[in-house]
Amino acid sequence: MENQNANTVLQLITTEDGSQTILNSELGSTYHSRHGALTESKHVFIEKGLQNLLDGRTTDINLLEMGFGSGLNALLTATIAEQTKYRINYHALELFPVPPEVWSKYLLPEELVSCVASFQSMHAAKWNAPFKLNNWFELVKHQVSLIDFSSDTQFDLVYFDAFEPEKQPELWTQAVFDKLFEMMNPGAILTTYCCKGYVRRNMIAAGFVVQKVAGPPGKREMIVAHRPL
Numbered sequence: 001m002e003n004q005n006a007n008t009v010l011q012l013i014t015t016e017d018g019s020q021t022i023l024n025s026e027l028g029s030t031y032h033s034r035h036g037a038l039t040e041s042k043h044v045f046i047e048k049g050l051q052n053l054l055d056g057r058t059t060d061i062n063l064l065e066m067g068f069g070s071g072l073n074a075l076l077t078a079t080i081a082e083q084t085k086y087r088i089n090y091h092a093l094e095l096f097p098v099p100p101e102v103w104s105k106y107l108l109p110e111e112l113v114s115c116v117a118s119f120q121s122m123h124a125a126k127w128n129a130p131f132k133l134n135n136w137f138e139l140v141k142h143q144v145s146l147i148d149f150s151s152d153t154q155f156d157l158v159y160f161d162a163f164e165p166e167k168q169p170e171l172w173t174q175a176v177f178d179k180l181f182e183m184m185n186p187g188a189i190l191t192t193y194c195c196k197g198y199v200r201r202n203m204i205a206a207g208f209v210v211q212k213v214a215g216p217p218g219k220r221e222m223i224v225a226h227r228p229l
């Protein structure tokens with residue numbers, strides 16, 4: 001995938017639940033589902049990932065997101081951190097940052113409009129440096145490909161939000177899941193909207209325990225994977 005973001009290939013579109021997402025018109029892919037960006041983000045990453053992990057947990061959370069994109073997953077996560085008083089260290093990977101002329105026009109869904117200042121400050125934050133949003137949420141945006149990323153942090157939760165495997169096959173391989181498995185703590189969770197058979201098989205070959213669970217609107221199933229204890 002080449003970086004075309006600087007050109008005019010990124011457009012804001014409205015999805016079926018009324019929330020916006022970004023369309024990469026060159027790739028023909030959206031950053032979240034056309035059936036509802038907010039609904040998908042909440043279902044796949046917050047409910048099946050973060051809230052699943054928080055049940056009974058007592059310690060801080062190290063979270064890795066593959067693909068910062070519009071920042072919607074990050075913003076929702078920051079709101080949960082503040083509500084629940086769990087400290088979340090959020091590391092987001094992004095090879096092709098969304099330019100200010102796009103993110104500054106992104107209209108937040110009604111329930112997040114009070115978070116507009118947080119949203120803008122997360123986007124405006126420097127790349128490759130820690131940015132403390134508040135006592136509960138610290139963000140590091142890494143401008144790097146997942147393929148080249150390495151870290152001393154061991155993660156408790158991974159939001160695997162790459163573009164679909166047909167568009168980015170190099171990111172859904174066993175080698176990538178081997179690498180993520182090694183970066184995750186025992187008991188850690190990886191969630192993704194995708195449920196393709198070969199993706200599940202690549203995760204299983206990497207050592208994950210893989211569950212198919214009900215997906216968001218427009219997707220019958222999605223994957224929740226665990227690194228076993």
Ligand SMILES: C[S@@+](CC[C@H](N)C(=O)[O-])C[C@H]1O[C@@H](n2cnc3c(N)ncnc32)[C@H](O)[C@@H]1O
Nearest residue numbers: 067068069070071072073094095096145146161
């Ligand atoms: C499906 S979108 C992610 C949506 C995002 N999570 C959000 O909340 O809007 C996929 C993202 O991955 C980024 N990306 C593509 N290839 C990448 C790579 N090799 N490493 C890191 N990020 C990549 C894209 O630029 C895009 O922002």
